[in-house]
Amino acid sequence: MNRTDAALMWFRRDLRLADNAALYAALKGAQRVHCVFVYDTEILDKLPSRSDRRVEFIVQSVSELQQSLAAHGGGLITLHGAAREEIPRLARKLGVRAVYANHDYEPYAVARDADVARSLAVAGIDFLTRKDQVIFEKDEVLTQGGAPYSVFTPYKNAWLKKLEPFYLKAYPVERYAGNLAPPAGGRLLTLADIGFKETNLRELGIAGGTVAARELFAGFRSRMARYREARDYPARKGPSYLSVHLRFGTISIRELARAAWQAAREGDGGAATWLSELVWRDFYFMILHHHPHVVSRSFRPAYDAIRWPNDEELFSAWREGCTGYPIVDAAMRQLNQTGYMHNRLRMIAASFLVKDLLVDWRLGEKYFADRLNDFDLAANNGGWQWAASTGCDAQPYFRIFNPVTQSEKFDAEGAFIRRYVPELARCDKRHIHAPWTMTPAQQQAAGAIIGRDYPAPVVDHAKARLRTLELFKAVRA
Numbered sequence: 001m002n003r004t005d006a007a008l009m010w011f012r013r014d015l016r017l018a019d020n021a022a023l024y025a026a027l028k029g030a031q032r033v034h035c036v037f038v039y040d041t042e043i044l045d046k047l048p049s050r051s052d053r054r055v056e057f058i059v060q061s062v063s064e065l066q067q068s069l070a071a072h073g074g075g076l077i078t079l080h081g082a083a084r085e086e087i088p089r090l091a092r093k094l095g096v097r098a099v100y101a102n103h104d105y106e107p108y109a110v111a112r113d114a115d116v117a118r119s120l121a122v123a124g125i126d127f128l129t130r131k132d133q134v135i136f137e138k139d140e141v142l143t144q145g146g147a148p149y150s151v152f153t154p155y156k157n158a159w160l161k162k163l164e165p166f167y168l169k170a171y172p173v174e175r176y177a178g179n180l181a182p183p184a185g186g187r188l189l190t191l192a193d194i195g196f197k198e199t200n201l202r203e204l205g206i207a208g209g210t211v212a213a214r215e216l217f218a219g220f221r222s223r224m225a226r227y228r229e230a231r232d233y234p235a236r237k238g239p240s241y242l243s244v245h246l247r248f249g250t251i252s253i254r255e256l257a258r259a260a261w262q263a264a265r266e267g268d269g270g271a272a273t274w275l276s277e278l279v280w281r282d283f284y285f286m287i288l289h290h291h292p293h294v295v296s297r298s299f300r301p302a303y304d305a306i307r308w309p310n311d312e313e314l315f316s317a318w319r320e321g322c323t324g325y326p327i328v329d330a331a332m333r334q335l336n337q338t339g340y341m342h343n344r345l346r347m348i349a350a351s352f353l354v355k356d357l358l359v360d361w362r363l364g365e366k367y368f369a370d371r372l373n374d375f376d377l378a379a380n381n382g383g384w385q386w387a388a389s390t391g392c393d394a395q396p397y398f399r400i401f402n403p404v405t406q407s408e409k410f411d412a413e414g415a416f417i418r419r420y421v422p423e424l425a426r427c428d429k430r431h432i433h434a435p436w437t438m439t440p441a442q443q444q445a446a447g448a449i450i451g452r453d454y455p456a457p458v459v460d461h462a463k464a465r466l467r468t469l470e471l472f473k474a475v476r477a
Contacts, residue, residue, distance in 0.1 A: 004097035006032040006181070010087055011076075012109075014102045014132050014249035015061040016210045017068040017177075019170040021130035026100035027176035029128075034094050034181045035069055035076045037062050039194045040083040042112070048370045051197040053206070053339045054244075057373065059191050060201075060208030061250050066188055068210070072174070075183025080194050084112045088119035094184075099125060102132035102249075105285050106377045107292050133249060134282045135159075135167055135257055138289050141282075148290040149283070150299075150392040156279045168258040204338050206244070206373070213251035216241050217259075224263060227270035234331075234342040235415035240274065243374035244340075246281070253278070284382035287392055294381055296362070298390035305475045308360040315359050317458050318352070319367060321421070324450075324457035326432060327407035328352045330420035337420070339373035344410055350387035351401040356464040358471065361388035389472070397472040400465050407433040423447075423454045 007030035009023050015037075017023065026033045044055065066076040079086045091099050099120055104113065117127040131137050141158050142148060149155035191198060201207075220240040223230070230238030245251045257278050263271035291299060298304050317323045321332035331345035341349070346368075353364045365384040369375050385391025389399075411417055414432035418425045424432050426446045431438045436450050436457055443449050450456050 004030050006030055006034065006094060006096045007098045007100055008087075008091050008094060008096045009033050009035045010099055010101040011035065011037045011062075011065065012101060012104055012249075013247065015058070015065050015208075016213075016250050016252070017065065017072070017173055018210065019252040019254060020102070020173055020249075021132040021171055022100045022102040022128075024171035024173045024176070025128065025130055026098075027173065027179045029098065029100075030096075031179055032181040033074070033100075033179050034096065034184065035074060036087070036090060037065070037076060037078050038083040038086050039078065039080045039189060040112075041080065042082050042084070042108075044194065044196075050195055051199050053199045053201045053204075053373050054248075054375070055194070055196045056191060056199050056201045057206065057208040057244060058248060059189075059194075059196075061210075061248055063188060064209030064211065064250075069180060070183065072177035072180055073182065074177070074180025076188065077184055077186065078189040080189055084115040084119070087116050088123065088125075091120060091125050092123050097125060098128055100128050100130070103129050103137065104133075105137070105289050107295055133246075133253060134285050135253060135278070136162065136282055137285060141286065148286060150287075152280065152283055152393045155283050155286075156276060159279050159282065163261065168254050168261065170252065170254060170258075200338075208248070208250060210250050213242065213245035216245065217251060217256065221259065224260070224274060225268050225270040228273040229270075231273070232344045232410050234334075234345055235411055235413070235419075239343065241340075243376075247374045247376050253281075280382075281379060284378040287382060288378040291392075294385065294391070295377070298388075299385055299392045299394075300390055302475060303388075303390040303472075306471055308354075308471075309358045310360055310363065311357065314357040314458055315353070315363060317455070318349075318357060318359070318364075322455050323352070323357075323459075324436065324455040325352065325403040325407075325461075326414075326417045326421050326424055326435065327411060328403050330411075330417045333420040335368070335371055339371055341368075341372070344406075346383060347387055348401055348403060348406050350384055351395075352403055354388045355400045355468040356403070356459055356461055358464070358467060361385065361390060397476075398469060400468060402461060404434045404461070421454070 007026045009026045014020055062078060069076050087099060120127045136159060141155060141162060227238060230236045242251065246253060260271045260275040260278065264275050287294065318332060321329035323329055328349055331341055331349045335341045350364055353359045354361050361384045365380060368380055382391060386394045389395050389397035414429045417432055424435055427435055427448055431442065435448055435454060448454050
């Protein structure tokens with residue numbers, strides 16, 4: 001594209017200045033680049049509460065983005081409304097020749113962007129998008145037969161084979177930052193301006209923006225080599241805690257993958273394992289692109305025939321962290337209190353809901369979607385379908401997590417359970433994973449009378465397992 005007088009950069013899930021593909025393209029392609037972020041009411045109005053940690057995280061990140069732009073002579077316009085209407089209106093008002101944005105792969109975003117492109121075209125304005133939130137997208141990694149992969153390991157092998165420094169290089173946005181348009185006036189919209197309230201985000205020590213993301217990444221790099229051994233233990237500081245920053249693009253996926261790839265090539269096993277987690281992220285985006293039906297249906301259509309009992313009392317006990325299975329309850333209380341859940345616990349909690357309580361995976365997926373700070377449709381859907389055995393390359397239906405043995409293996413001392421299920425804090429490590437096995441005297445000594453201080457198990461795992469197997473066998477037959 002030839003250089004034009006003015007362009008508009010539309011920030012979405014890429015809330016940073018550095019290494020931003022669309023911003024780089026805009027600055028190279030135009031002499032003046034205006035910047036905008038829209039608090040999209042078509043998304044915000046569907047949230048279950050007006051007190052949402054993710055919205056507060058976005059507001060913090062937008063504020064820091066504005067400061068970054070201002071440091072280079074630019075500014076950020078913030079709007080509140082339906083993005084599919086606000087962007088064409090602003091583009092016409094500013095008289096720009098092109099609007100730039102980074103790709104978004106969720107069905108709503110794809111439809112919204114198509115509407116925006118049509119509206120802009122009527123006005124003679126180009127809509128130009130770039131790949132930014134993944135390393136490889138859509139059709140970039142295919143089988144030798146030209147089909148999308150449905151099994152992770154061969155996808156990962158092809159992904160790693162294709163990877164080279166070209167795909168990991170940073171976009172030097174700062175080199176062209178002089179083309180940022182001066183601030184257009186007006187103030188940034190606040191949390192209150194868009195109808196939301198503060199949450200406990202600050203109390204949790206969670207902060208939006210690139211500065212916070214970089215601090216987390218610096219801390220993780222110092223322990224990345226131990227990631228393979230530490231990642232499955234929720235009481236340890238094993239994960240990177242960067243998922244929410246990747247979700248909103250306050251740090252570049254290329255920066256993270258580059259560091260992991262380089263360390264892995266030098267023999268760092270922890271880095272290689274973490275890089276695999278980043279590949280899983282690309283994999284689920286690819287699945288969503290090629291199989292959008294997974295949003296509401298099973299990847300494997302045959303499993304849509306399962307008739308889940310969906311007992312509301314059991315579902316409620318799971319949501320509230322009152323199932324009588326300590327590791328499940330601790331996981332759910334962590335989610336409810338912080339908006340975060342450790343990845344191992346996501347698998348345990350999801351498996352328990354679907355295969356112990358016989359509740360449709362879609363109900364659990366929706367609950368996570370409403371509460372996870374790092375909620376990402378592709379990964380959340382992929383994870384739930386994996387646990388439910390309905391997805392691509394999923395856990396085989398006959399492999400069902402035992403919540404007690406999972407607890408004994410990954411929280412052996414009960415440290416995580418004690419933090420989120422304080423009723424059991426005085427239980428010894430032998431009984432804390434299955435407190436109903438304590439004698440009445442032991443319960444009295446621990447201050448945890450089952451059925452009074454802490455619930456009895458809502459189901460018998462062994463019996464529930466058999467019922468689940470029968471459900472799946474009936475469909476497969």
